[in-house]
Amino acid sequence: MKALTPGQGVTIYHVAERAGVSIATVSRVLRGNVPVSAETARRVREAIAELRYTPSRLGRGLAERQHAANGIVFPELSGPYYAEVVLGYESVVAELGRSVLILSSHGRSDAPGMVRELAGRVDGLVLCTRTVDDEVIVEIAASGVPVVLIARTPVVARAGSASRTGAMTPAGAEDPAATADPAEADPAEADPAGVADPARLIDTINAENRASARDLARHLLGHGYRRFLFLGDTTASFDFAERWMGVREVLGDVPRVPCAFDEEGGRAAADVVRAHAPDAVICGNDEIALGLAEATGGSVPITGWDDVMAARYAGLTTVRQPMRELGARAARLLDERITGARSRPRHEVLPTRLVIRSSCGPHPEEGSR
Amino acid sequence: MKALTPGQGVTIYHVAERAGVSIATVSRVLRGNVPVSAETARRVREAIAELRYTPSRLGRGLAERQHAANGIVFPELSGPYYAEVVLGYESVVAELGRSVLILSSHGRSDAPGMVRELAGRVDGLVLCTRTVDDEVIVEIAASGVPVVLIARTPVVARAGSASRTGAMTPAGAEDPAATADPAEADPAEADPAGVADPARLIDTINAENRASARDLARHLLGHGYRRFLFLGDTTASFDFAERWMGVREVLGDVPRVPCAFDEEGGRAAADVVRAHAPDAVICGNDEIALGLAEATGGSVPITGWDDVMAARYAGLTTVRQPMRELGARAARLLDERITGARSRPRHEVLPTRLVIRSSCGPHPEEGSR
């Protein structure tokens, strides 16, 4: 028997003593998996109630070797985008009876370290965009913590010799033939070495980008525009790179000018944009578009991406993304990995939709899509 | 010595063996607080690196009796409001070297249970608005987990006999004389029984509401409006109740019609609003205002509250709240409690500002404020 220091917390020992049983029995009625005599269970429950006992997560976690918590890492929560993704994620993770830890990597000097630390307190992790290098991801996955990637190209590094994926080059960038839907391929199956490569086993989930980009491009062409400009840093975002690539598939080469990902980025780019004198500006996301629109005062047709709340009020033509579903779906994929319900990697792509409003210019008789 | 099962995780025992030292020594170089010979430290560090060892948070937490994590509970992350609060919170909590757990209580059937559960995995908790009843809050605080309340009236229940605060009645609702700045009062000091009452020891932090409400009311009066309507459920939100009260201090009685807290709530209330035929509608928050504006098509002057991103693009007259700071400040107050740096309760009120745009109607020559 242990000594029961009447200190702060009431432990399972206190309950056991109060109920006149062993801690094993208390644990049993707590977990409810092993049969316990009704009378005993009643006494235990009574003791628990009287003592206002709450089992220690730390103790339980250590014994069960699990955290009952999932994490999610995103670049920044400032924009409306990730807030929605996180909401969707929290929604299903909580429903699954687990807690959710969040981490914004934006601007933190030691992002890798923080992500590693986070990985140490969860049973599974969702990583959004380029929040950390591939090697860190592979390392975490290899350590046994399931990982799901959102809005990010699949990790390509091989275990033990992780390396960066080039400058966020989307699949098929240099080789169009390689654009086959990754969801069909099964890397794990084809592993020549027969060794499980953690990198290729990581699930990914993205919003469809290329097709919407093409739709958007065609719509703009319908307006009669011929000179375009892509505003946003395509080398820092997988999504931006794909969007840029998509519009080029229809428009041919489209010059791009990088800028910060927020409204300020769009405002600041106004001069450069004017210098290019384009017929229309395709912005990487709504915030950039909104900022630019504000700075140009509607003198040039502009489109955004994401369809954030403000886009509707600003009359911004954009592409709607299922942000909430992105997070929710990621939570589900991750859970399948945590529970071991699935071992084969999945790479999902969620549908998006072109939303035409007024910012792209007057619409004669053109219908949407 | 323990048996070293070559299982999944590498523990401190593995490192100790590899380095040829005791786990105590490994722990020492890990914590870095106790002196260790340079040579020994080097060997340990080497072993740690080779084994890619990462100390278990669960093990450490159990031994240290702390989680190194803080939590935050908000009603819903859907609106732009709480996303900002959470961002501010995460920002400073991470800076403090701790992790952050989030929980959205919205629509969850067992909110109290989930909050209690969360309380069991953190060293401190921030509760936003009316996410759980006072008794739960008091219970948590009494259990030793510091709590900070955001946008919520101070808990009034007495330990052991918790009860609800009436229908979200703001301080001074029935007794104007009691409106003295609570930050000056020191409940703990005045505790007649001499017993620490956990309820009154809970820190609170709010955005200033009444003064801004009065400013807004006066501005509306300046427009020449005389018949007003307050749109929003003042019985479900402390902030709404205060705002409504503030405008009444200037406008006299103002009828209110309750509605959901989002855009849909505003849209749905359009008919009822029209039936009242008011000169202007003062909405509890921007989303409601935006929804109503959409439904009424600008036929009636409208104002919001919060100054979310979309408000700017919709030309909505509103009151700006320092949402980010609300979260950041809460994190700081909480940390002072966790570290024990402060034991006296604090009740802070952050300044807000009236932002006049076009939704309240044409401005002849009137200046702002």
Added chain:
DNA sequence: TTGAAAGCGATACCAG
């Protein structure tokens, strides 16, 4: 059904 005891993976006190 129930109890005793062996961990789970650290921390930290107590001797050497």
Added chain:
DNA sequence: CTGGTATCGCTTTCAA
């Protein structure tokens, strides 16, 4: 400085 060891609070065999 360093090693041995007693916790921390709970889960889970192994016997009874």
